[in-house]
Structure formats: C-alpha cells, structure tokens
Amino acid sequence: xxxxxxxxxxxxxxxxxxxxxxxxxxxxxxxxxxxxxxxxxxxxxxxxxxxxxxxxxxxxxxxxxxxxxxxxxxxxxxxxxxxxxxxxxxxxxxxxxxxxxxxxxxxxxxxxxxxxxxxxxxxxxxxxxxxxxxxxxxxxxxxxxxxxxxxxxxxxxxxxxxxxxxxxxxxxxxxxxxxxxxxxxxxxxxxxxxxxxxxxxxxxxxxxxxxxxxxxxxxxxxxxxxxxxxxxxxxxxxxxxxxxxxxxxxxxxxxxxxxxxxxxxxxxxxxxxxxxxxxxxxxxxxxxxxxxxxxxxxxxxxxx
Numbered sequence: 606x607x608x609x610x611x612x613x614x615x616x617x618x619x620x621x622x623x624x625x626x627x628x629x630x631x632x633x634x635x636x637x638x639x640x641x642x643x644x645x646x647x648x649x650x651x652x653x654x655x656x657x658x659x660x661x662x663x664x665x666x667x668x669x670x671x672x673x674x675x676x677x678x679x680x681x682x683x684x685x686x687x688x689x690x691x692x693x694x695x696x697x698x699x700x701x702x703x704x705x706x707x708x709x710x711x712x713x714x715x716x717x718x719x720x721x722x723x724x725x726x727x728x729x730x731x732x733x734x735x736x737x738x739x740x741x742x743x744x745x746x747x748x749x750x751x752x753x754x755x756x757x758x759x760x761x762x763x764x765x766x767x768x769x770x771x772x773x774x775x776x777x778x779x780x781x782x783x784x785x786x787x788x789x790x791x792x793x794x795x796x797x798x799x800x801x802x803x804x805x806x807x808x809x810x811x812x813x814x815x816x817x818x819x820x821x822x823x824x825x826x827x828x829x830x831x832x833x834x835x836x837x838x839x840x841x842x843x844x845x846x847x848x849x850x851x852x853x854x855x856x857x858x859x860x861x862x863x864x865x866x867x868x869x870x871x872x873x874x875x876x877x878x879x880x881x882x883x884x885x886x887x888x889x890x891x892x893x894x895x896x897x898x899x900x901x902x903x904x905x906x907x908x909x
Contacts, residue, residue, distance in 0.1 A: 609779045611889070612816060612851055615788070618776075619817050622792055622799045625827040626681060626749060630674040637664055638721070639677040640826040645670075656829035658721070681749040681825040683717040683818075685710045686727045688737055688755040688765055689805060694730065708875075709754040709810050713803070716814045717752070719906060720822040738768045745794040749825060752818055753789075756805035762787055765802050769793055773800070781889055782816075783850045785809045807875050812853050815884070815903070834904045835886075838866035844894045846887040855881035856902065866902050881905060 628642030636659050645653035647670045653663055659675060667675055692707040693699055699706070707730055714724035725747065731737035744751065753769075755761035766789055769775045773793030780788060786804035793800050801818060803810040815833065823831040838858065846852040855877045856866045866885060869877045883902040887893060894900050 609781055611781045615778060615780055616817060619790055619821055620824050623821040623824040626678050626825050628676050628678050631677045633664055633667060633673050636675040636677045639680060640828050642676040642678050656827055678827040681722045681822050682747050683722040683750045683752060684725045684744040684748040685714045686753045688731050689761040692730045708807055713752055713814055717822060720819040721826050722822045734764060734768060745798055748798050751798060751800040753802045754805055754810050769800060781850050783852045811878055836902050836904055837899050838864040838902045840894050840898055840900050841865050841867045842896050844868060846891060846893040848892055849889055851889045852887040854885040856883050856885050858882045
C-alpha cells in the first residue's frame with residue numbers, strides 16, 4: 606500500500622532530486638528569461654544579483670557595462686506526457702461515452718513554461734506498456750525533468766508505475782491533499798533524470814503542478830523565489846474543510862482597506878482554475894475558517 610505523506614515532506618523529497626542545472630555563459634539576448642548564475646559587479650558595485658531572473662532591464666544594464674554574455678542557468682527542459690487508453694487528442698472525434706479529450710498535457714506544458722522551463726508536449730498518447738516505455742526512453746535525451754499524468758484509480762497509474770520502475774528507482778505516495786490521488790517520483794534512465802507522475806484529474810494535476818512541479822523547476826533554475834508568494838487575507842465567508850487533509854481552495858482576491866479573499870463557487874469544475882487568483886490553504890488539522898478570519902493565500906500569476 607502506498608505511503609500517505611504531507612505536502613512539506615513530499616516537497617522536500619522532490620527538491621532533493623532537483624539539483625540546479627550546470628551554469629554556462631549565454632549570449633546576452635539568449636540569456637533573457639534565464640536565471641543569473643553568479644553575482645555581477647561593475648568595479649566594486651554589485652549590479653546584478655545571483656538567482657534573479659534576467660529581464661530586459663538586466664540585459665540593458667549588462668550591455669551598459671560592456672558585457673555581451675551572462676553566466677546563466679539554462680531553462681530546464683521538461684517533457685510532459687499523458688497516458689490513458691480513453692484519451693483522445695483535441696481536434697479528433699470521441700468514439701465512445703468513455704472517451705475524453707486529453708487536456709492535461711496542454712495545461713501542464715504551458716504551466717512549466719510559466720515556471721521558467723522549456724516545455725515539450727508529447728503528441729502521442731501511449732496506451733500500453735511498450736508504447737509508454739518507448740516514448741519515455743525516447744524523450745530522456747532532451748529531458749531534465751519528466752512529468753507524466755494518468756488516472757490514479759485505474760490501470761493507467763499501474764501502467765505508468767510499472768514502466769518507470771523498469772527504468773529507475775520509483776517511490777509511490779499519496780499526498781495528504783483533498784481530492785488528490787497517487788503520485789510517483791524518482792529518477793530514471795542512465796542520467797538519473799527526475800520524474801514525477803500526477804493524477805489524471807485535471808484539477809488535481811494542476812494543484813500538484815503548483816505545489817510540486819513548479820518548485821522543482823525553480824530549484825533547477827537556481828532561482829531565489831522557488832515558491833509562490835503567500836499572503837495573509839481576510840476571508841469573506843465561512844469555509845468548511847475536511848479534517849485530516851490539506852485543502853487548496855480556488856479563490857478571488859480584492860484589495861480595499863485590507864486584502865480579502867473569496868472562495869469561488871463550483872470548486873469541482875475545471876472552469877474555476879482559469880478564474881482563480883489564489884489558492885486558500887487550509888491545514889490538515891483545521892476544520893476550515895470563519896468569515897473574517899485571516900487565512901494564507903498562495904498568489905497565482907494572474908492575481909491583482
């Protein structure tokens with residue numbers, strides 16, 4: 606039986622296999638968006654800070670002090686794969702009531718790009734052991750991290766687990782998160798490439814990408830801000846949360862005399878992912894929060 610683990614415990618184990626990528630000098634324009642690997646000085650003056658993301662203003666500053674290259678950590682190359690014999694590529698026709706359009710790889714590939722990685726979406730949807738093994742092995746040549754999604758409650762997850770176990774050392778866990786599912790993580794292939802598998806449910810996959818995949822990418826980048834910003838906000842209505850699991854509640858934010866946060870309706874639908882400005886974090890030992898209480902909110906990129 607898989608081990609049930611807390612969010613912090615699992616994240617610690619994932620970051621342990623996510624070492625910063627080796628740095629190298631990049632031409633100035635190519636360095637845009639990467640992470641600075643060393644402090645930069647102009648004489649005795651510290652002008653660029655190690656671990657910061659290289660933006661247009663940093664490019665201009667580097668050029669102004671005569672630099673045409675910058676020491677950077679490259680964008681991690683992240684391969685995203687979805688597995689399941691009931692998945693259909695968008696643009697094609699569903700053949701039965703059990704089929705569904707494959708959405709996770711589209712969402713996860715763009716999510717890893719937002720985190721600072723180069724995302725490679727695998728277009729084929731492997732349906733059996735040999736197909737999935739071939740796809741994964743073929744992708745290892747261009748991967749610093751492999752992310753695979755598949756259903757946690759059916760044979761898709763067992764298929765993924767079996768294939769990855771043949772390719773490396775894999776641990777199966779159940780994160781202590783409401784409505785989540787089983788995850789795998791470990792290293793595979795000759796270069797011991799990190800791999801993580803996420804649930805097939807799109808909402809659970811997205812939440813795990815925020816909690817686990819994004820910090821892995823940020824660590825590989827050598828970034829200073831590995832985690833999302835967490836703010837304190839006053840909740841505008843009562844929140845109920847099951848005791849024993851961590852809850853992440855999609856919400857909107859508003860700035861008045863103080864920062865307030867309002868849970869979005871219909872938490873079970875995928876639409877609320879696109880509307881959410883933040884995630885209210887309710888600890889596993891808490892039954893929720895009362896209107897007017899202060900809660901922790903993980904701020905997403907589309908916030909205020």
